[in-house]
Amino acid sequence: MIMNKSQLKTVIISGANGYFGKIAQKYFRNQGWDVIKACRDSDGDIQFDLDTPDIIAKTALEVPASLFIHAAAAHEVTCKQAPYQSIYQNVAGTRAALEFCLKNQIPKFVYISTFHVFGNPAGAIDEITPPVPANDYGLTNRLSEEYVELYNRQGKLKGMVIRPSNFFGTPAELDRCRRWTLTPLAFCRDAVEQKKIILRTPGYQQRNFVSILDLCRVIEAAVDRIDHFPLLHVAGPDTLSIRELAQCVQRMMKKHLHQDIELIIPAGNLLTHQFSYTSRYLADIYTPKDRIENSIAQLCIGLNKRRYQYAS
Structure with missing residues (x-):
């Protein structure tokens, strides 16, 4: 597929009205990207409801895009309160987002995961450390990661899993x-x-704490080299x-x-067992500073x- 100039700078952000999504919208617009909002709210550009993944997978775009950032998910509190619905939303929702990309010929996919896939870690944790989820939140994220890995192996698209540490940032809208x-x-x-x-x-x-803005900077810097970084840990200073x-x-x-x-x-x-969250590859891409x-x-x-x- 030949992409036009506008398409090269068009990103779709799922969960666009969420905590990460609102900050990410502003960041990518400020960097010259066209941003398409995918969310369940009426002000979204694309209707994206994790309770109806079959509809997500069949949705057709009116304009082309080159990057999909999947940040829509049931978070740790929701996973604890409504585990069955959260499993469906997170895992089926991720598969639907991947199918949406295939249907609309979006070549690159970034999944925002979490360090919680490691459950109760100890010692130094990096990209080759085997995940051992300890709850539904960690497990649903790990299963979603595996879907991205599967589509990568099958050559359907170029996918990257980002595992940030605890992220922070002033909410775009406090209310x-x-x-x-x-x-x-x-x-x-x-x-x-x-x-x-x-x-x-x-x-x-x-x-460890990393800013959402630094996370966005990492994504933007890594996306042109996505083949080399299918999995990336992002920790802050x-x-x-x-x-x-x-x-x-x-x-x-x-x-x-x-x-x-x-x-x-x-x-x-004092705790005798602590862990450090590190990356083998992040220094080659961007060093978070916030x-x-x-x-x-x-x-x-x-x-x-x-x-x-x-x-x-």
Whole structure:
């Protein structure tokens, strides 16, 4: 298939109205891409409902596109609350997205997975570490990865699986964000609204954090070399324990808003088993640089401003 100039810069983003999707839309538009929104909401360019994968697979595009980023999925909370529906949405939904690409001759497919495919990891984790999912969220992502791998092996399209660590970023629309269960977002909202952050555990478990904007930069940089990177881990420059993350929010609230935040952290022993999230290939593509404390400051300021707007 011969692609025209416009087609080379056209990306479809599923889950376009989600936390990742809204930030990704803005990023790719700013980089000169035409963005097609695929979502279940009425303002989408393509109707994309994971509950009806058969319809997704048969949908015909009116304009050509060269890249599909699949970010629509049932997240970890939904997988726990509605496991059977989530299995259907995540796994059948991914297969339907792949079939949609075949029907519409979209040559490149990027699947946004998660480090949760490793379940309860220890030691250094990279692309050759065997996944061992520990729950429905991890397993449905792993099964979706395997569908991308299958279509790759069959030569149907060029697919890439991206496994980010914990991603962060200020939501594009605070009032429409539905991912307040994510730890960085939850801590910032609790700090602004409750003036305290309560941890359920001693918080010694470490997590790596990568910004959504850095994740988008990685995708854009890697997509022209997709043949060489069918699987890519994406980690950021900050690795913090959960208690260190809470302390970071506390510092940013004091520095930028001059507010004292109480931290309530139960006592407990240090963890003996930690893990590091690494990549064998990321340095050859792009090195994420966004620091989480800057995002925390921006989010706390935005939440505080919104709080006072509602109060007035």
